[in-house]
Amino acid sequence: MQHFTDELAQAVEQRGNPVIxxxxxxxxxxxxxLAQGDSNDLNVRAAAYEKFxxxxxxxxxxxxxxxxxQSAFFEACGPAGSTALYNVMAHAxxxxxxxxxxxxxxxxxxxxxxxxxxMLGRESAWGADAVTVSPYLGDDSLxxxxxxxxxxxxxxxxxxxxxxxxxxxxxxxxxxTGPVYRHVADLVERLAEQTLGQRGYGSVGAVVGATxxxxxxxxxxxxxxxxxxxxxxxxxxxxxxxxxxAFDQRGLGAVVNSSRGIIFAHxxxxxxxxxxxxxxxxxxxxxxxxxxxxxxxxxxxxxxx
Numbered sequence: 001m002q003h004f005t006d007e008l009a010q011a012v013e014q015r016g017n018p019v020i021x022x023x024x025x026x027x028x029x030x031x032x033x034l035a036q037g038d039s040n041d042l043n044v045r046a047a048a049y050e051k052f053x054x055x056x057x058x059x060x061x062x063x064x065x066x067x068x069x070q071s072a073f074f075e076a077c078g079p080a081g082s083t084a085l086y087n088v089m090a091h092a093x094x095x096x097x098x099x100x101x102x103x104x105x106x107x108x109x110x111x112x113x114x115x116x117x118x119m120l121g122r123e124s125a126w127g128a129d130a131v132t133v134s135p136y137l138g139d140d141s142l143x144x145x146x147x148x149x150x151x152x153x154x155x156x157x158x159x160x161x162x163x164x165x166x167x168x169x170x171x172x173x174x175x176x177t178g179p180v181y182r183h184v185a186d187l188v189e190r191l192a193e194q195t196l197g198q199r200g201y202g203s204v205g206a207v208v209g210a211t212x213x214x215x216x217x218x219x220x221x222x223x224x225x226x227x228x229x230x231x232x233x234x235x236x237x238x239x240x241x242x243x244x245x246a247f248d249q250r251g252l253g254a255v256v257n258s259s260r261g262i263i264f265a266h267x268x269x270x271x272x273x274x275x276x277x278x279x280x281x282x283x284x285x286x287x288x289x290x291x292x293x294x295x296x297x298x299x300x301x302x303x304x305x
Contacts, residue, residue: 003197022259106134130155163209163232210238234261
């Protein structure tokens with residue numbers, strides 16, 4: 001089995017870009033052709049989410065290295081939503097994409113072990129290539145995920161400095177030796193150093209938002225062995241210039257997520273008149289290519305070849 005970040009680096013190099021497409025389906029934003037039937041019927045909603053996300057995957061699979069389904073939108077549909085999520089992840093893998101399951105789990109003891117085994121273990125029904133996890137219950141809450149990830153050559157992305165406006169409420173609180181997010185960063189970097197692949201990055205990565213470019217640059221310097229998952233690009237306000245510091249000089253070390261800006265691009269002003277809802281997949285294609293071009297022009301991702 002290939003180490004997760006080695007496989008991720010290879011996929012980024014093959015596609016020539018570090019874009020990861022977030023799959024966050026929302027009924028009210030779906031193309032009209034897919035939002036048919038009773039929106040209160042969870043089976044109807046789940047089926048629409050599955051079809052929509054699979055059709056997004058069909059567009060982006062030749063272009064990007066990975067996708068990131070957000071489990072919450074599927075879980076809101078009950079059992080049918082869980083089945084839809086499973087099918088979406090399977091479709092992404094069939095199309096050759098790496099799959100980061102965005103679940104942000106965090107717990108202790110046997111519960112953490114169950115989460116880790118259920119989402120990453122060898123017998124996992126989900127079979128994600130990586131998951132997102134919360135560190136705020138302490139280092140022992142991460143150890144089961146690290147152990148399972150090493151066993152299966154999978155990966156983790158630990159919340160360090162998130163993109164939301166309220167992240168500073170806890171993450172920026174200053175302790176005697178620095179802000180909380182730096183203490184989390186130090187822990188994650190130690191775990192990354194303990195799980196290195198051949199390309200110099202560990203199995204344990206970090207979620208660091210594009211909306212805080214100064215902290216992003218600070219954390220890149222402090223975490224040289226940690227692969228970054230960077231949310232906040234596009235709809236949340238992050239730009240290519242904001243994320244430039246996330247990369248090493250090879251153009252590796254980070255993947256940059258866009259969700260709404262890509263999957264609902266047919267609603268964006270610049271694409272609404274050009275494509276409209278009937279050609280929504282063309283808008284997905286155009287917005288993905290636009291993001292790729294921006295990152296290649298304004299970040300070290302241009303060095304990918």
